[in-house]
Amino acid sequence: MPASSYAEWRQRWPTLIVERRTAEATQLLQRYYATTNSGAPAYSGSQFEAIAARNPDPYSIGPADFIATAMLSVDIPAQAAIRLLGPDADELTDLLKRIPVDRDIIDIDPDELIAGSAASKLWSVLRRGNDGMGRTRTSKLIAAKRPRLIPIWDSFVERATGLDTSDYWRQFQSVLTTDDYAVWEWLTDVRDLATNVPNGVSNLRILDVLLWMTVNRQR
Numbered sequence: 395m396p397a398s399s400y401a402e403w404r405q406r407w408p409t410l411i412v413e414r415r416t417a418e419a420t421q422l423l424q425r426y427y428a429t430t431n432s433g434a435p436a437y438s439g440s441q442f443e444a445i446a447a448r449n450p451d452p453y454s455i456g457p458a459d460f461i462a463t464a465m466l467s468v469d470i471p472a473q474a475a476i477r478l479l480g481p482d483a484d485e486l487t488d489l490l491k492r493i494p495v496d497r498d499i500i501d502i503d504p505d506e507l508i509a510g511s512a513a514s515k516l517w518s519v520l521r522r523g524n525d526g527m528g529r530t531r532t533s534k535l536i537a538a539k540r541p542r543l544i545p546i547w548d549s550f551v552e553r554a555t556g557l558d559t560s561d562y563w564r565q566f567q568s569v570l571t572t573d574d575y576a577v578w579e580w581l582t583d584v585r586d587l588a589t590n591v592p593n594g595v596s597n598l599r600i601l602d603v604l605l606w607m608t609v610n611r612q613r
Contacts, residue, residue, distance in 0.1 A: 400568040406556040407569070408608040411601070414580040416587065422607040423588035423600065438465045439603070443594050446538040453490040454483070455539065462538040463531065466546070470535065471526035482519055489516040490539060498542045499563070499598055500570050500578050507563040513544060529559045542596040554605040570601075577601075 404412050410419055428436040435441055442465045448458035455478050460470040470478075478486065492512035494502065507513060513536070520532045527535075533547040545551075545566045547559050557565055570578045581597040584604075591600070 400565045403555070403565070403569050408554055408605065410608055411577060411604060414577065416580070416584055419584045419604055420587045422604060422611075423584060424590055426603050426607055427588065427590045427592070438467070439606070440592075441465050442538070443541060443592065443599070446541070447594070452495045452539060453487050455479070455486050455490075455535065459535060459538045463534045466534050466548075468531050468534055468548075470531060473525040474523055474527045474531075477523045477525060478520070482523075485519055486516065489513075489519065493540055494543065495540070496542075498596070499545065499567050500575060502543060502567075504564050504567060507567060508561070513540075513563070533559070537599075537602075541599055543598070545598055546602045550606045550609045551602070553609045566598075566601075570597075 409415070410422075426437050427440045430436055442462050445465055446459055446462035448461075449456040457475075457479075460475060463470060489512050493506075493516065499507075505511065516536060517532055520535060521527045521529075530548040533544070536544045537546045545563060547557070547562055552558060570581075578597060581600050585591055585595070585597065585600050
């Protein structure tokens with residue numbers, strides 16, 4: 395499905411995002427990135443980028459990336475870790491070299507987000523071992539390497555948006571570029587207002603946090 399045809403998001407996504415409720419979104423972000431009285435993070439996910447940054451090589455997948463996914467409540471199974479660090483490592487590096495490091499999802503050609511693209515092939519290699527690398531683990535591990543480009547998918551995102559992993563990258567891109575990038579610009583504004591958000595957190599990750607917090611507060 396062409397990304398431009400994804401119009402039903404206005405009926406399916408949280409009103410917080412559809413209506414761009416700035417004050418509410420800012421409050422949720424500040425709560426997510428807050429610390430407790432002891433100085434510990436209120437939510438472990440707030441450390442996702444900081445942990446991923448401990449692997450400074452954008453073209454390799456390493457232990458720090460596995461630990462980063464743990465910040466988002468998933469673990470990389472031992473057999474999968476062995477495969478990704480060993481037999482599949484060179485192929486993963488080759489694919490990562492073909493996926494832009496410094497591009498946002500709004501700026502990339504949609505054809506780089508479809509089946510047959512380097513990002514799609516990376517997804518397939520990560521999952522092919524029959525060793526526990528499901529859709530959620532795979533999306534979070536790719537997001538650790540390309541946080542500006544590849545959106546996270548998990549059960550919270552599915553509940554918030556109604557999307558499964560079929561073409562969801564381009565569907566996210568459609569939401570973020572529609573109406574002259576209205577949601578994207580709003581995310582930028584909200585990020586600036588939430589003063590405790592660390593440097594290096596992408597707009598795409600801000601969106602993920604807002605989707606997660608919207609669902610989490612309903613539980």
